[in-house]
Amino acid sequence: MDENRYFTLNNGVKMPCLGLGVFRNTDPKECEKSIICAIENGYRMIDTAAVYGNERAVGSAVRHCGLPREELFITTKLWYADCCREMAKRALDRSLKKLGLDYVDLYLVHEPYGWLKSAWRGLEECAAEGKARAIGVSNFGERELEKLLCHANIAPAVDQIELHPYYQRRELLAYLKARGILPEAWxxxxxxxxxxxxxxxxxxxxxxxxxxxxQAILAWLHGLGAAVIPKSSRPERIAENAQFLKAALTDEDGAEIAALDRGESLFPWDKGWRRPMRKALGFFHIGI
Ligand SMILES: NC(=O)c1ccc[n+]([C@@H]2O[C@H](COP(=O)([O-])OP(=O)(O)OC[C@H]3O[C@@H](n4cnc5c(N)ncnc54)[C@H](OP(=O)(O)O)[C@@H]3O)[C@@H](O)[C@H]2O)c1
Known part of the structure:
Protein backbone atom coordinates (compact mmCIF):
# COMPACT_ATOMS: atom_id res chain seq x y z
CA MET A 1 0.00 0.00 0.00
CA ASP A 2 1.44 3.39 -1.02
CA GLU A 3 1.24 5.36 2.25
CA ASN A 4 0.98 8.69 0.43
CA ARG A 5 -2.29 7.53 -1.09
CA TYR A 6 -3.99 6.95 2.27
CA PHE A 7 -4.77 8.90 5.41
CA THR A 8 -5.04 7.09 8.73
CA LEU A 9 -8.23 8.08 10.53
CA ASN A 10 -8.41 8.60 14.30
CA ASN A 11 -9.71 5.04 14.74
CA GLY A 12 -6.85 3.49 12.72
CA VAL A 13 -8.87 2.90 9.53
CA LYS A 14 -6.98 3.77 6.32
CA MET A 15 -8.87 6.09 4.02
CA PRO A 16 -7.79 6.79 0.43
CA CYS A 17 -6.71 10.39 -0.18
CA LEU A 18 -8.67 10.43 -3.47
CA GLY A 19 -12.24 9.45 -4.14
CA LEU A 20 -14.78 9.89 -6.90
CA GLY A 21 -17.68 12.18 -5.99
CA VAL A 22 -21.00 11.19 -7.55
CA PHE A 23 -23.24 14.12 -6.61
CA ARG A 24 -25.57 14.98 -9.54
CA ASN A 25 -24.52 11.75 -11.28
CA THR A 26 -28.09 10.49 -11.25
CA ASP A 27 -28.24 8.47 -14.45
CA PRO A 28 -27.60 4.93 -13.13
CA LYS A 29 -25.72 3.71 -16.22
CA GLU A 30 -23.52 6.79 -16.42
CA CYS A 31 -22.87 6.71 -12.67
CA GLU A 32 -21.85 3.05 -12.75
CA LYS A 33 -19.66 3.62 -15.82
CA SER A 34 -17.87 6.57 -14.15
CA ILE A 35 -17.19 4.52 -11.03
CA ILE A 36 -15.82 1.56 -12.96
CA CYS A 37 -13.65 3.93 -15.00
CA ALA A 38 -12.41 5.55 -11.77
CA ILE A 39 -11.55 2.19 -10.23
CA GLU A 40 -9.65 1.22 -13.38
CA ASN A 41 -7.70 4.46 -12.94
CA GLY A 42 -6.72 3.63 -9.37
CA TYR A 43 -9.48 5.30 -7.32
CA ARG A 44 -10.46 3.23 -4.31
CA MET A 45 -13.00 5.56 -2.68
CA ILE A 46 -16.51 6.51 -3.81
CA ASP A 47 -18.47 9.32 -2.16
CA THR A 48 -22.25 9.07 -2.32
CA ALA A 49 -25.16 10.05 -0.04
CA ALA A 50 -28.71 8.89 0.59
CA VAL A 51 -29.95 12.14 -0.94
CA TYR A 52 -27.95 11.74 -4.20
CA GLY A 53 -30.32 8.99 -5.31
CA ASN A 54 -27.56 6.83 -6.78
CA GLU A 55 -26.65 4.34 -4.04
CA ARG A 56 -28.01 1.46 -6.18
CA ALA A 57 -25.71 2.44 -9.06
CA VAL A 58 -22.76 2.70 -6.66
CA GLY A 59 -23.51 -0.78 -5.31
CA SER A 60 -23.81 -2.19 -8.79
CA ALA A 61 -20.42 -0.71 -9.75
CA VAL A 62 -18.85 -2.20 -6.62
CA ARG A 63 -20.17 -5.63 -7.58
CA HIS A 64 -19.10 -5.36 -11.22
CA CYS A 65 -15.71 -3.66 -10.90
CA GLY A 66 -13.79 -6.90 -10.36
CA LEU A 67 -12.13 -5.83 -7.10
CA PRO A 68 -12.81 -7.44 -3.73
CA ARG A 69 -15.14 -5.31 -1.59
CA GLU A 70 -12.46 -4.80 1.08
CA GLU A 71 -10.20 -2.98 -1.37
CA LEU A 72 -12.80 -0.26 -1.80
CA PHE A 73 -13.80 2.54 0.53
CA ILE A 74 -17.47 3.48 0.28
CA THR A 75 -18.89 6.58 1.94
CA THR A 76 -22.55 7.45 2.26
CA LYS A 77 -24.37 10.10 4.27
CA LEU A 78 -27.39 10.49 6.50
CA TRP A 79 -29.86 13.11 5.27
CA TYR A 80 -31.11 15.57 7.86
CA ALA A 81 -34.75 14.49 7.69
CA ASP A 82 -33.54 11.23 9.34
CA CYS A 83 -31.43 12.99 11.91
CA CYS A 84 -32.23 11.19 15.17
CA ARG A 85 -31.03 7.91 16.69
CA GLU A 86 -33.60 5.37 15.47
CA MET A 87 -34.17 7.04 12.11
CA ALA A 88 -30.42 7.28 11.51
CA LYS A 89 -30.03 3.55 12.12
CA ARG A 90 -32.93 2.74 9.82
CA ALA A 91 -31.54 5.15 7.21
CA LEU A 92 -28.20 3.33 7.16
CA ASP A 93 -30.00 0.01 6.80
CA ARG A 94 -31.86 1.45 3.81
CA SER A 95 -28.62 2.76 2.29
CA LEU A 96 -26.92 -0.61 2.80
CA LYS A 97 -29.84 -2.35 1.14
CA LYS A 98 -29.63 -0.06 -1.88
CA LEU A 99 -25.86 -0.43 -2.02
CA GLY A 100 -26.17 -4.19 -1.61
CA LEU A 101 -23.43 -4.06 1.05
CA ASP A 102 -23.08 -5.30 4.62
CA TYR A 103 -21.16 -2.22 5.71
CA VAL A 104 -19.94 1.16 4.54
CA ASP A 105 -16.44 2.38 5.24
CA LEU A 106 -17.57 5.83 6.28
CA TYR A 107 -20.99 7.08 7.34
CA LEU A 108 -21.42 10.83 7.65
CA VAL A 109 -24.06 13.10 9.12
CA HIS A 110 -24.67 15.12 5.96
CA GLU A 111 -25.60 18.47 7.52
CA PRO A 112 -25.55 19.92 11.05
CA TYR A 113 -29.35 19.97 11.26
CA GLY A 114 -31.81 17.81 13.15
CA TRP A 115 -31.48 15.98 16.45
CA LEU A 116 -27.71 15.76 16.21
CA LYS A 117 -27.01 14.44 19.68
CA SER A 118 -29.47 11.63 19.19
CA ALA A 119 -28.38 10.97 15.59
CA TRP A 120 -24.76 10.70 16.65
CA ARG A 121 -25.72 7.98 19.17
CA GLY A 122 -27.34 6.17 16.24
CA LEU A 123 -24.13 6.43 14.22
CA GLU A 124 -22.08 5.19 17.18
CA GLU A 125 -24.39 2.18 17.40
CA CYS A 126 -24.02 1.58 13.64
CA ALA A 127 -20.25 1.56 14.13
CA ALA A 128 -20.51 -0.80 17.12
CA GLU A 129 -22.68 -3.16 15.02
CA GLY A 130 -20.02 -3.22 12.29
CA LYS A 131 -22.21 -1.44 9.73
CA ALA A 132 -19.82 1.52 9.43
CA ARG A 133 -16.04 1.18 9.79
CA ALA A 134 -15.77 4.88 10.58
CA ILE A 135 -18.28 7.65 11.30
CA GLY A 136 -18.04 11.36 10.77
CA VAL A 137 -19.79 14.55 9.82
CA SER A 138 -20.15 16.92 6.92
CA ASN A 139 -20.57 20.70 6.81
CA PHE A 140 -19.87 21.02 10.53
CA GLY A 141 -18.05 24.10 11.80
CA GLU A 142 -16.10 24.47 15.02
CA ARG A 143 -19.16 25.35 17.10
CA GLU A 144 -21.11 22.26 16.06
CA LEU A 145 -18.08 20.00 16.46
CA GLU A 146 -17.29 21.34 19.92
CA LYS A 147 -20.81 20.51 21.05
CA LEU A 148 -20.72 17.09 19.45
CA LEU A 149 -17.33 16.26 20.97
CA CYS A 150 -18.61 17.15 24.47
CA HIS A 151 -21.08 14.37 24.31
CA ALA A 152 -19.65 11.83 21.84
CA ASN A 153 -18.30 8.43 22.85
CA ILE A 154 -16.67 8.17 19.44
CA ALA A 155 -15.12 11.32 18.00
CA PRO A 156 -15.94 12.00 14.34
CA ALA A 157 -13.18 10.68 12.10
CA VAL A 158 -13.87 13.04 9.18
CA ASP A 159 -15.48 16.41 8.49
CA GLN A 160 -16.41 16.67 4.80
CA ILE A 161 -16.48 20.38 4.00
CA GLU A 162 -16.59 22.79 1.10
CA LEU A 163 -12.89 23.46 0.51
CA HIS A 164 -11.17 24.90 -2.57
CA PRO A 165 -8.83 27.80 -3.39
CA TYR A 166 -11.68 30.35 -3.17
CA TYR A 167 -12.71 29.12 0.29
CA GLN A 168 -9.69 27.97 2.25
CA ARG A 169 -11.03 27.83 5.82
CA ARG A 170 -7.63 27.95 7.55
CA GLU A 171 -9.07 28.29 11.05
CA LEU A 172 -11.38 25.32 10.64
CA LEU A 173 -8.50 23.25 9.18
CA ALA A 174 -6.30 24.11 12.19
CA TYR A 175 -9.15 23.18 14.54
CA LEU A 176 -9.72 19.84 12.77
CA LYS A 177 -6.02 19.05 12.88
CA ALA A 178 -5.87 19.79 16.61
CA ARG A 179 -8.86 17.45 17.19
CA GLY A 180 -7.53 14.65 14.96
CA ILE A 181 -10.45 14.95 12.52
CA LEU A 182 -9.59 14.51 8.84
CA PRO A 183 -10.87 17.24 6.51
CA GLU A 184 -12.32 15.99 3.24
CA ALA A 185 -12.73 18.60 0.49
CA TRP A 186 -16.02 18.68 -1.36
CA GLN A 215 -4.13 18.36 -10.76
CA ALA A 216 -2.54 21.49 -9.26
CA ILE A 217 -5.67 22.15 -7.17
CA LEU A 218 -5.92 18.56 -5.96
CA ALA A 219 -2.20 18.50 -5.08
CA TRP A 220 -2.58 21.79 -3.20
CA LEU A 221 -5.55 20.40 -1.22
CA HIS A 222 -3.56 17.25 -0.47
CA GLY A 223 -0.78 19.51 0.84
CA LEU A 224 -3.32 21.05 3.24
CA GLY A 225 -3.91 17.56 4.62
CA ALA A 226 -7.35 17.06 3.06
CA ALA A 227 -8.80 14.06 1.24
CA VAL A 228 -10.32 15.02 -2.15
CA ILE A 229 -13.42 13.74 -3.95
CA PRO A 230 -13.58 15.43 -7.37
CA LYS A 231 -16.62 14.57 -9.47
CA SER A 232 -16.37 13.80 -13.16
CA SER A 233 -18.28 11.61 -15.58
CA ARG A 234 -15.69 12.00 -18.34
CA PRO A 235 -13.12 9.21 -18.62
CA GLU A 236 -10.28 11.55 -19.64
CA ARG A 237 -10.91 13.83 -16.65
CA ILE A 238 -11.31 10.91 -14.25
CA ALA A 239 -7.88 9.72 -15.43
CA GLU A 240 -6.39 13.22 -15.27
CA ASN A 241 -7.60 13.80 -11.70
CA ALA A 242 -6.22 10.41 -10.61
CA GLN A 243 -2.69 11.57 -11.45
CA PHE A 244 -2.61 14.58 -9.14
CA LEU A 245 -0.01 13.16 -6.76
CA LYS A 246 2.60 13.53 -9.49
CA ALA A 247 2.42 17.29 -8.92
CA ALA A 248 4.53 18.14 -5.88
CA LEU A 249 3.76 21.63 -4.62
CA THR A 250 6.33 23.74 -2.80
CA ASP A 251 5.25 26.44 -0.33
CA GLU A 252 6.07 29.01 -3.00
CA ASP A 253 3.72 27.32 -5.50
CA GLY A 254 1.07 27.21 -2.82
CA ALA A 255 1.49 30.90 -2.01
CA GLU A 256 -0.04 32.01 -5.26
CA ILE A 257 -3.06 29.74 -4.75
CA ALA A 258 -3.36 30.84 -1.11
CA ALA A 259 -3.89 34.42 -2.31
CA LEU A 260 -7.14 33.37 -4.03
CA ASP A 261 -9.04 32.92 -0.77
CA ARG A 262 -12.32 34.88 -0.70
CA GLY A 263 -13.14 33.76 2.81
CA GLU A 264 -16.69 32.69 2.05
CA SER A 265 -18.70 29.86 0.59
CA LEU A 266 -19.45 29.90 -3.12
CA PHE A 267 -22.71 28.06 -2.61
CA PRO A 268 -25.53 30.40 -1.67
CA TRP A 269 -28.01 27.60 -0.94
CA ASP A 270 -27.10 27.74 2.72
CA LYS A 271 -27.05 31.50 3.15
CA GLY A 272 -29.56 34.18 4.09
CA TRP A 273 -33.18 33.04 4.43
CA ARG A 274 -32.35 29.51 3.26
CA ARG A 275 -30.38 28.67 6.39
CA PRO A 276 -33.25 29.03 8.91
CA MET A 277 -35.54 27.27 6.46
CA ARG A 278 -33.17 24.31 6.19
CA LYS A 279 -32.84 24.21 9.95
CA ALA A 280 -36.60 24.15 10.30
CA LEU A 281 -36.84 21.39 7.69
CA GLY A 282 -34.39 19.38 9.77
CA PHE A 283 -37.20 19.58 12.36
CA PHE A 284 -35.29 21.50 15.00
CA HIS A 285 -31.75 22.68 15.08
CA ILE A 286 -31.45 22.05 18.75
CA GLY A 287 -27.78 22.86 18.93
CA ILE A 288 -27.17 19.41 20.41
N1 LIG B 1 -21.09 16.93 1.83
C1 LIG B 1 -21.67 17.81 1.05
O1 LIG B 1 -22.53 18.61 1.45
C2 LIG B 1 -21.29 17.85 -0.40
C3 LIG B 1 -21.72 18.90 -1.22
C4 LIG B 1 -21.34 18.89 -2.56
C5 LIG B 1 -20.54 17.87 -3.05
N2 LIG B 1 -20.14 16.83 -2.23
C6 LIG B 1 -19.30 15.72 -2.75
O2 LIG B 1 -18.13 16.28 -3.33
C7 LIG B 1 -18.04 15.81 -4.68
C8 LIG B 1 -17.35 16.84 -5.55
O3 LIG B 1 -18.01 18.07 -5.53
P1 LIG B 1 -18.83 18.64 -6.79
O4 LIG B 1 -19.27 17.50 -7.62
O5 LIG B 1 -19.90 19.53 -6.28
O6 LIG B 1 -17.80 19.57 -7.55
P2 LIG B 1 -16.29 19.46 -8.11
O7 LIG B 1 -15.73 18.10 -7.96
O8 LIG B 1 -15.55 20.63 -7.55
O9 LIG B 1 -16.50 19.80 -9.64
C9 LIG B 1 -17.14 18.95 -10.52
C10 LIG B 1 -17.19 19.69 -11.85
O10 LIG B 1 -15.88 19.82 -12.39
C11 LIG B 1 -15.79 19.21 -13.67
N3 LIG B 1 -14.45 18.57 -13.74
C12 LIG B 1 -14.03 17.46 -13.09
N4 LIG B 1 -12.75 17.20 -13.38
C13 LIG B 1 -12.34 18.16 -14.24
C14 LIG B 1 -11.12 18.42 -14.91
N5 LIG B 1 -10.06 17.64 -14.74
N6 LIG B 1 -11.05 19.49 -15.74
C15 LIG B 1 -12.14 20.30 -15.92
N7 LIG B 1 -13.32 20.11 -15.31
C16 LIG B 1 -13.43 19.03 -14.48
C17 LIG B 1 -16.94 18.22 -13.73
O11 LIG B 1 -17.45 18.09 -15.04
P3 LIG B 1 -17.58 16.64 -15.79
O12 LIG B 1 -18.35 15.71 -14.91
O13 LIG B 1 -18.29 16.99 -17.06
O14 LIG B 1 -16.16 16.20 -16.02
C18 LIG B 1 -18.00 18.92 -12.86
O15 LIG B 1 -18.72 19.87 -13.63
C19 LIG B 1 -19.50 15.55 -5.07
O16 LIG B 1 -19.62 14.77 -6.22
C20 LIG B 1 -20.00 14.90 -3.80
O17 LIG B 1 -19.61 13.54 -3.75
C21 LIG B 1 -20.51 16.83 -0.92
Whole structure:
Protein backbone atom coordinates (compact mmCIF):
# COMPACT_ATOMS: atom_id res chain seq x y z
CA MET A 1 0.00 0.00 0.00
CA ASP A 2 1.44 3.39 -1.02
CA GLU A 3 1.24 5.36 2.25
CA ASN A 4 0.98 8.69 0.43
CA ARG A 5 -2.29 7.53 -1.09
CA TYR A 6 -3.99 6.95 2.27
CA PHE A 7 -4.77 8.90 5.41
CA THR A 8 -5.04 7.09 8.73
CA LEU A 9 -8.23 8.08 10.53
CA ASN A 10 -8.41 8.60 14.30
CA ASN A 11 -9.71 5.04 14.74
CA GLY A 12 -6.85 3.49 12.72
CA VAL A 13 -8.87 2.90 9.53
CA LYS A 14 -6.98 3.77 6.32
CA MET A 15 -8.87 6.09 4.02
CA PRO A 16 -7.79 6.79 0.43
CA CYS A 17 -6.71 10.39 -0.18
CA LEU A 18 -8.67 10.43 -3.47
CA GLY A 19 -12.24 9.45 -4.14
CA LEU A 20 -14.78 9.89 -6.90
CA GLY A 21 -17.68 12.18 -5.99
CA VAL A 22 -21.00 11.19 -7.55
CA PHE A 23 -23.24 14.12 -6.61
CA ARG A 24 -25.57 14.98 -9.54
CA ASN A 25 -24.52 11.75 -11.28
CA THR A 26 -28.09 10.49 -11.25
CA ASP A 27 -28.24 8.47 -14.45
CA PRO A 28 -27.60 4.93 -13.13
CA LYS A 29 -25.72 3.71 -16.22
CA GLU A 30 -23.52 6.79 -16.42
CA CYS A 31 -22.87 6.71 -12.67
CA GLU A 32 -21.85 3.05 -12.75
CA LYS A 33 -19.66 3.62 -15.82
CA SER A 34 -17.87 6.57 -14.15
CA ILE A 35 -17.19 4.52 -11.03
CA ILE A 36 -15.82 1.56 -12.96
CA CYS A 37 -13.65 3.93 -15.00
CA ALA A 38 -12.41 5.55 -11.77
CA ILE A 39 -11.55 2.19 -10.23
CA GLU A 40 -9.65 1.22 -13.38
CA ASN A 41 -7.70 4.46 -12.94
CA GLY A 42 -6.72 3.63 -9.37
CA TYR A 43 -9.48 5.30 -7.32
CA ARG A 44 -10.46 3.23 -4.31
CA MET A 45 -13.00 5.56 -2.68
CA ILE A 46 -16.51 6.51 -3.81
CA ASP A 47 -18.47 9.32 -2.16
CA THR A 48 -22.25 9.07 -2.32
CA ALA A 49 -25.16 10.05 -0.04
CA ALA A 50 -28.71 8.89 0.59
CA VAL A 51 -29.95 12.14 -0.94
CA TYR A 52 -27.95 11.74 -4.20
CA GLY A 53 -30.32 8.99 -5.31
CA ASN A 54 -27.56 6.83 -6.78
CA GLU A 55 -26.65 4.34 -4.04
CA ARG A 56 -28.01 1.46 -6.18
CA ALA A 57 -25.71 2.44 -9.06
CA VAL A 58 -22.76 2.70 -6.66
CA GLY A 59 -23.51 -0.78 -5.31
CA SER A 60 -23.81 -2.19 -8.79
CA ALA A 61 -20.42 -0.71 -9.75
CA VAL A 62 -18.85 -2.20 -6.62
CA ARG A 63 -20.17 -5.63 -7.58
CA HIS A 64 -19.10 -5.36 -11.22
CA CYS A 65 -15.71 -3.66 -10.90
CA GLY A 66 -13.79 -6.90 -10.36
CA LEU A 67 -12.13 -5.83 -7.10
CA PRO A 68 -12.81 -7.44 -3.73
CA ARG A 69 -15.14 -5.31 -1.59
CA GLU A 70 -12.46 -4.80 1.08
CA GLU A 71 -10.20 -2.98 -1.37
CA LEU A 72 -12.80 -0.26 -1.80
CA PHE A 73 -13.80 2.54 0.53
CA ILE A 74 -17.47 3.48 0.28
CA THR A 75 -18.89 6.58 1.94
CA THR A 76 -22.55 7.45 2.26
CA LYS A 77 -24.37 10.10 4.27
CA LEU A 78 -27.39 10.49 6.50
CA TRP A 79 -29.86 13.11 5.27
CA TYR A 80 -31.11 15.57 7.86
CA ALA A 81 -34.75 14.49 7.69
CA ASP A 82 -33.54 11.23 9.34
CA CYS A 83 -31.43 12.99 11.91
CA CYS A 84 -32.23 11.19 15.17
CA ARG A 85 -31.03 7.91 16.69
CA GLU A 86 -33.60 5.37 15.47
CA MET A 87 -34.17 7.04 12.11
CA ALA A 88 -30.42 7.28 11.51
CA LYS A 89 -30.03 3.55 12.12
CA ARG A 90 -32.93 2.74 9.82
CA ALA A 91 -31.54 5.15 7.21
CA LEU A 92 -28.20 3.33 7.16
CA ASP A 93 -30.00 0.01 6.80
CA ARG A 94 -31.86 1.45 3.81
CA SER A 95 -28.62 2.76 2.29
CA LEU A 96 -26.92 -0.61 2.80
CA LYS A 97 -29.84 -2.35 1.14
CA LYS A 98 -29.63 -0.06 -1.88
CA LEU A 99 -25.86 -0.43 -2.02
CA GLY A 100 -26.17 -4.19 -1.61
CA LEU A 101 -23.43 -4.06 1.05
CA ASP A 102 -23.08 -5.30 4.62
CA TYR A 103 -21.16 -2.22 5.71
CA VAL A 104 -19.94 1.16 4.54
CA ASP A 105 -16.44 2.38 5.24
CA LEU A 106 -17.57 5.83 6.28
CA TYR A 107 -20.99 7.08 7.34
CA LEU A 108 -21.42 10.83 7.65
CA VAL A 109 -24.06 13.10 9.12
CA HIS A 110 -24.67 15.12 5.96
CA GLU A 111 -25.60 18.47 7.52
CA PRO A 112 -25.55 19.92 11.05
CA TYR A 113 -29.35 19.97 11.26
CA GLY A 114 -31.81 17.81 13.15
CA TRP A 115 -31.48 15.98 16.45
CA LEU A 116 -27.71 15.76 16.21
CA LYS A 117 -27.01 14.44 19.68
CA SER A 118 -29.47 11.63 19.19
CA ALA A 119 -28.38 10.97 15.59
CA TRP A 120 -24.76 10.70 16.65
CA ARG A 121 -25.72 7.98 19.17
CA GLY A 122 -27.34 6.17 16.24
CA LEU A 123 -24.13 6.43 14.22
CA GLU A 124 -22.08 5.19 17.18
CA GLU A 125 -24.39 2.18 17.40
CA CYS A 126 -24.02 1.58 13.64
CA ALA A 127 -20.25 1.56 14.13
CA ALA A 128 -20.51 -0.80 17.12
CA GLU A 129 -22.68 -3.16 15.02
CA GLY A 130 -20.02 -3.22 12.29
CA LYS A 131 -22.21 -1.44 9.73
CA ALA A 132 -19.82 1.52 9.43
CA ARG A 133 -16.04 1.18 9.79
CA ALA A 134 -15.77 4.88 10.58
CA ILE A 135 -18.28 7.65 11.30
CA GLY A 136 -18.04 11.36 10.77
CA VAL A 137 -19.79 14.55 9.82
CA SER A 138 -20.15 16.92 6.92
CA ASN A 139 -20.57 20.70 6.81
CA PHE A 140 -19.87 21.02 10.53
CA GLY A 141 -18.05 24.10 11.80
CA GLU A 142 -16.10 24.47 15.02
CA ARG A 143 -19.16 25.35 17.10
CA GLU A 144 -21.11 22.26 16.06
CA LEU A 145 -18.08 20.00 16.46
CA GLU A 146 -17.29 21.34 19.92
CA LYS A 147 -20.81 20.51 21.05
CA LEU A 148 -20.72 17.09 19.45
CA LEU A 149 -17.33 16.26 20.97
CA CYS A 150 -18.61 17.15 24.47
CA HIS A 151 -21.08 14.37 24.31
CA ALA A 152 -19.65 11.83 21.84
CA ASN A 153 -18.30 8.43 22.85
CA ILE A 154 -16.67 8.17 19.44
CA ALA A 155 -15.12 11.32 18.00
CA PRO A 156 -15.94 12.00 14.34
CA ALA A 157 -13.18 10.68 12.10
CA VAL A 158 -13.87 13.04 9.18
CA ASP A 159 -15.48 16.41 8.49
CA GLN A 160 -16.41 16.67 4.80
CA ILE A 161 -16.48 20.38 4.00
CA GLU A 162 -16.59 22.79 1.10
CA LEU A 163 -12.89 23.46 0.51
CA HIS A 164 -11.17 24.90 -2.57
CA PRO A 165 -8.83 27.80 -3.39
CA TYR A 166 -11.68 30.35 -3.17
CA TYR A 167 -12.71 29.12 0.29
CA GLN A 168 -9.69 27.97 2.25
CA ARG A 169 -11.03 27.83 5.82
CA ARG A 170 -7.63 27.95 7.55
CA GLU A 171 -9.07 28.29 11.05
CA LEU A 172 -11.38 25.32 10.64
CA LEU A 173 -8.50 23.25 9.18
CA ALA A 174 -6.30 24.11 12.19
CA TYR A 175 -9.15 23.18 14.54
CA LEU A 176 -9.72 19.84 12.77
CA LYS A 177 -6.02 19.05 12.88
CA ALA A 178 -5.87 19.79 16.61
CA ARG A 179 -8.86 17.45 17.19
CA GLY A 180 -7.53 14.65 14.96
CA ILE A 181 -10.45 14.95 12.52
CA LEU A 182 -9.59 14.51 8.84
CA PRO A 183 -10.87 17.24 6.51
CA GLU A 184 -12.32 15.99 3.24
CA ALA A 185 -12.73 18.60 0.49
CA TRP A 186 -16.02 18.68 -1.36
CA UNK A 187 -16.26 20.76 -4.55
CA UNK A 188 -12.45 20.88 -4.93
CA UNK A 189 -12.99 22.63 -8.29
CA UNK A 190 -15.73 24.84 -6.81
CA UNK A 191 -18.11 22.60 -8.80
CA UNK A 192 -17.09 24.45 -11.97
CA UNK A 193 -18.09 27.86 -10.55
CA UNK A 194 -16.21 31.13 -10.65
CA UNK A 195 -13.80 30.06 -13.39
CA UNK A 196 -11.51 28.46 -10.83
CA UNK A 197 -9.86 26.07 -13.29
CA UNK A 198 -8.90 28.93 -15.61
CA UNK A 199 -7.80 31.28 -12.82
CA UNK A 200 -4.36 32.69 -13.82
CA UNK A 201 -2.80 31.81 -10.44
CA UNK A 202 -3.87 28.21 -10.98
CA UNK A 203 -2.86 27.93 -14.64
CA UNK A 204 0.56 29.56 -13.88
CA UNK A 205 1.11 27.14 -11.00
CA UNK A 206 0.10 24.20 -13.19
CA UNK A 207 2.45 25.32 -15.95
CA UNK A 208 5.35 25.62 -13.52
CA UNK A 209 4.66 22.15 -12.15
CA UNK A 210 4.07 20.59 -15.54
CA UNK A 211 0.58 19.41 -14.61
CA UNK A 212 -3.00 20.45 -15.40
CA UNK A 213 -4.95 23.07 -13.38
CA UNK A 214 -7.18 20.35 -11.90
CA GLN A 215 -4.13 18.36 -10.76
CA ALA A 216 -2.54 21.49 -9.26
CA ILE A 217 -5.67 22.15 -7.17
CA LEU A 218 -5.92 18.56 -5.96
CA ALA A 219 -2.20 18.50 -5.08
CA TRP A 220 -2.58 21.79 -3.20
CA LEU A 221 -5.55 20.40 -1.22
CA HIS A 222 -3.56 17.25 -0.47
CA GLY A 223 -0.78 19.51 0.84
CA LEU A 224 -3.32 21.05 3.24
CA GLY A 225 -3.91 17.56 4.62
CA ALA A 226 -7.35 17.06 3.06
CA ALA A 227 -8.80 14.06 1.24
CA VAL A 228 -10.32 15.02 -2.15
CA ILE A 229 -13.42 13.74 -3.95
CA PRO A 230 -13.58 15.43 -7.37
CA LYS A 231 -16.62 14.57 -9.47
CA SER A 232 -16.37 13.80 -13.16
CA SER A 233 -18.28 11.61 -15.58
CA ARG A 234 -15.69 12.00 -18.34
CA PRO A 235 -13.12 9.21 -18.62
CA GLU A 236 -10.28 11.55 -19.64
CA ARG A 237 -10.91 13.83 -16.65
CA ILE A 238 -11.31 10.91 -14.25
CA ALA A 239 -7.88 9.72 -15.43
CA GLU A 240 -6.39 13.22 -15.27
CA ASN A 241 -7.60 13.80 -11.70
CA ALA A 242 -6.22 10.41 -10.61
CA GLN A 243 -2.69 11.57 -11.45
CA PHE A 244 -2.61 14.58 -9.14
CA LEU A 245 -0.01 13.16 -6.76
CA LYS A 246 2.60 13.53 -9.49
CA ALA A 247 2.42 17.29 -8.92
CA ALA A 248 4.53 18.14 -5.88
CA LEU A 249 3.76 21.63 -4.62
CA THR A 250 6.33 23.74 -2.80
CA ASP A 251 5.25 26.44 -0.33
CA GLU A 252 6.07 29.01 -3.00
CA ASP A 253 3.72 27.32 -5.50
CA GLY A 254 1.07 27.21 -2.82
CA ALA A 255 1.49 30.90 -2.01
CA GLU A 256 -0.04 32.01 -5.26
CA ILE A 257 -3.06 29.74 -4.75
CA ALA A 258 -3.36 30.84 -1.11
CA ALA A 259 -3.89 34.42 -2.31
CA LEU A 260 -7.14 33.37 -4.03
CA ASP A 261 -9.04 32.92 -0.77
CA ARG A 262 -12.32 34.88 -0.70
CA GLY A 263 -13.14 33.76 2.81
CA GLU A 264 -16.69 32.69 2.05
CA SER A 265 -18.70 29.86 0.59
CA LEU A 266 -19.45 29.90 -3.12
CA PHE A 267 -22.71 28.06 -2.61
CA PRO A 268 -25.53 30.40 -1.67
CA TRP A 269 -28.01 27.60 -0.94
CA ASP A 270 -27.10 27.74 2.72
CA LYS A 271 -27.05 31.50 3.15
CA GLY A 272 -29.56 34.18 4.09
CA TRP A 273 -33.18 33.04 4.43
CA ARG A 274 -32.35 29.51 3.26
CA ARG A 275 -30.38 28.67 6.39
CA PRO A 276 -33.25 29.03 8.91
CA MET A 277 -35.54 27.27 6.46
CA ARG A 278 -33.17 24.31 6.19
CA LYS A 279 -32.84 24.21 9.95
CA ALA A 280 -36.60 24.15 10.30
CA LEU A 281 -36.84 21.39 7.69
CA GLY A 282 -34.39 19.38 9.77
CA PHE A 283 -37.20 19.58 12.36
CA PHE A 284 -35.29 21.50 15.00
CA HIS A 285 -31.75 22.68 15.08
CA ILE A 286 -31.45 22.05 18.75
CA GLY A 287 -27.78 22.86 18.93
CA ILE A 288 -27.17 19.41 20.41
N1 LIG B 1 -21.09 16.93 1.83
C1 LIG B 1 -21.67 17.81 1.05
O1 LIG B 1 -22.53 18.61 1.45
C2 LIG B 1 -21.29 17.85 -0.40
C3 LIG B 1 -21.72 18.90 -1.22
C4 LIG B 1 -21.34 18.89 -2.56
C5 LIG B 1 -20.54 17.87 -3.05
N2 LIG B 1 -20.14 16.83 -2.23
C6 LIG B 1 -19.30 15.72 -2.75
O2 LIG B 1 -18.13 16.28 -3.33
C7 LIG B 1 -18.04 15.81 -4.68
C8 LIG B 1 -17.35 16.84 -5.55
O3 LIG B 1 -18.01 18.07 -5.53
P1 LIG B 1 -18.83 18.64 -6.79
O4 LIG B 1 -19.27 17.50 -7.62
O5 LIG B 1 -19.90 19.53 -6.28
O6 LIG B 1 -17.80 19.57 -7.55
P2 LIG B 1 -16.29 19.46 -8.11
O7 LIG B 1 -15.73 18.10 -7.96
O8 LIG B 1 -15.55 20.63 -7.55
O9 LIG B 1 -16.50 19.80 -9.64
C9 LIG B 1 -17.14 18.95 -10.52
C10 LIG B 1 -17.19 19.69 -11.85
O10 LIG B 1 -15.88 19.82 -12.39
C11 LIG B 1 -15.79 19.21 -13.67
N3 LIG B 1 -14.45 18.57 -13.74
C12 LIG B 1 -14.03 17.46 -13.09
N4 LIG B 1 -12.75 17.20 -13.38
C13 LIG B 1 -12.34 18.16 -14.24
C14 LIG B 1 -11.12 18.42 -14.91
N5 LIG B 1 -10.06 17.64 -14.74
N6 LIG B 1 -11.05 19.49 -15.74
C15 LIG B 1 -12.14 20.30 -15.92
N7 LIG B 1 -13.32 20.11 -15.31
C16 LIG B 1 -13.43 19.03 -14.48
C17 LIG B 1 -16.94 18.22 -13.73
O11 LIG B 1 -17.45 18.09 -15.04
P3 LIG B 1 -17.58 16.64 -15.79
O12 LIG B 1 -18.35 15.71 -14.91
O13 LIG B 1 -18.29 16.99 -17.06
O14 LIG B 1 -16.16 16.20 -16.02
C18 LIG B 1 -18.00 18.92 -12.86
O15 LIG B 1 -18.72 19.87 -13.63
C19 LIG B 1 -19.50 15.55 -5.07
O16 LIG B 1 -19.62 14.77 -6.22
C20 LIG B 1 -20.00 14.90 -3.80
O17 LIG B 1 -19.61 13.54 -3.75
C21 LIG B 1 -20.51 16.83 -0.92
Missing amino acids: APFAAGNGGLLSEPAITRTAERLGCTPA
